Amino acid sequence: MILMLIRRLLQMLFVMFGISVLAFAIFFATPGADPSARIAGRNATPETLIQVRHDFGLDRPLPVQYALLMKRLFITGDLTSFVNRGQEVIPEIVASTPVTLSLVLGAALIWIAAGGLIGVLAAATRGSWLDRGLMIAGMIGVSMPVYWLGSVINLFAQSRLHDSALFSWVPPLGYIAFGDDPLGWFKTLVIPWCTLAVLYAGLYGRVLRGALIESLQEDYVRTARAKGLSESRILLRHALRCSLISVVTLFGLDFGALVGGGALLAEVVFSLPGIGKLTFDALQTLDLPVIMATVIYASFFVVASNAVVDIAYGFIDPRVRDA
Numbered sequence: 001m002i003l004m005l006i007r008r009l010l011q012m013l014f015v016m017f018g019i020s021v022l023a024f025a026i027f028f029a030t031p032g033a034d035p036s037a038r039i040a041g042r043n044a045t046p047e048t049l050i051q052v053r054h055d056f057g058l059d060r061p062l063p064v065q066y067a068l069l070m071k072r073l074f075i076t077g078d079l080t081s082f083v084n085r086g087q088e089v090i091p092e093i094v095a096s097t098p099v100t101l102s103l104v105l106g107a108a109l110i111w112i113a114a115g116g117l118i119g120v121l122a123a124a125t126r127g128s129w130l131d132r133g134l135m136i137a138g139m140i141g142v143s144m145p146v147y148w149l150g151s152v153i154n155l156f157a158q159s160r161l162h163d164s165a166l167f168s169w170v171p172p173l174g175y176i177a178f179g180d181d182p183l184g185w186f187k188t189l190v191i192p193w194c195t196l197a198v199l200y201a202g203l204y205g206r207v208l209r210g211a212l213i214e215s216l217q218e219d220y221v222r223t224a225r226a227k228g229l230s231e232s233r234i235l236l237r238h239a240l241r242c243s244l245i246s247v248v249t250l251f252g253l254d255f256g257a258l259v260g261g262g263a264l265l266a267e268v269v270f271s272l273p274g275i276g277k278l279t280f281d282a283l284q285t286l287d288l289p290v291i292m293a294t295v296i297y298a299s300f301f302v303v304a305s306n307a308v309v310d311i312a313y314g315f316i317d318p319r320v321r322d323a
Contacts (some may be wrong), residue, residue: 005311012307018319019299028058038288040082052082073293083287090292092298095162097176100274103196103266106189110197111204112251118201119208119247124235126213135209137139138202150195150269156276157191173271196263200254207250211243218242249301249313256305260298 009289014092028035036052053059057068058265072079077090077190094156118214176184216239224234255264264276275294282290 001305003089008307008310014301015235015303016300019303020070020296020307022064022112023292023295023299024069027288028065028069028125029062035288048082055080064145069292073296077287079293081287081289083285088098089289089293093275093293096275096278097297098177100259100261100263100267100271100276102178102185103192103263103272103274104255106193107196107258108251110193111200114197114201115208115247117305118205120235120240122205122209123212123216123239124231126209131209135206138205139204144198145265146199147265147269148198148265149194149198153191154197154269174276175272188272191274192266195270196258196266204250206249208243211246212239214243215239221295251310252305252309253263253302256302257298260301268273 027038034049036049036056036058039056040048040052057065060068069079073090077088079089118134122134125131125216128230138288150235154173156162157170158173161167162170170191171184171187174188178185213236216235218239221227221234223238224238225231229238261276263274264280265274266275268280269276275297278290279294281287282294
């Protein structure tokens with residue numbers, strides 16, 4: 001198990017290095033493009049361009065430019081935005097990370113619980129009206145875009161029905177830090193949690209249902225039935241554990257992508273100042289240092305999530321530990 005952890009960690013570092021080199025090449029080494037003009041923003045003066053070239057070492061060889069950028073990203077943390085008049089990028093990302101983590105973690109708990117319940121109930125009653133109803137409901141949830149569902153909910157919760165007993169507790173759009181007001185933090189996030197979870201709960205339910213039905217056809221399940229074990233025990237204690245591999249794989253990809261900025265639409269709709277909203281604002285102004293930093297940040301969470309998934313395989317299925 002220790003060897004597997006070391007191997008996954010080394011693979012993670014290697015992949016992160018490759019992503020950083022590729023991102024640097026795209027943003028800073030594109031032939032025919034002046035990265036200093038991108039960094040300085042629109043309508044930059046010649047003096048500003050000269051300052052940008054000097055600060056980022058753009059007048060030096062590409063390997064030196066890459067090393068200087070990585071140093072400013074990971075060691076000194078003094079990467080600055082010229083579009084926003086010298087505002088430091090790393091503190092912005094650090095301040096935005098808890099918002100995105102709060103949104104995605106809360107939504108993940110809901111969609112895992114709901115998706116697990118949907119998948120188990122559908123597999124246990126496969127072919128029945130309940131199974132078909134759950135799959136139809138899941139498909140409807142998957143088909144509703146986050147920005148549309150969030151906008152509809154805001155229309156009622158923030159406007160038309162805000163004064164009613166149903167939505168009078170809903171605070172204005174925005175974010176309240178957990179340390180400042182735990183109850184306010186919960187109130188600002190509960191609707192975004194549910195909105196984001198709707199998209200994934202049905203998908204996870206369908207995936208888990210298919211994996212459970214496949215597992216119930218395996219030889220070890222027939223052996224368990226021959227021993228006289230009840231169907232509920234076989235389903236929950238035997239088939240469910242082997243079926244979690246597909247769910248864990250899907251969760252690792254989705255969680256990493258959402259924390260890395262994939263929750264952009266939810267953050268924009270609900271005015272949450274997370275990583276996705278930060279990236280969205282940077283794209284509007286072509287703020288290259290912020291875009292570069294958020295790309296590296298997003299890639300880290302995607303790679304780290306996949307590494308955690310690989311490690312989780314070893315605990316779910318012992319056969320993977322020696323693979």
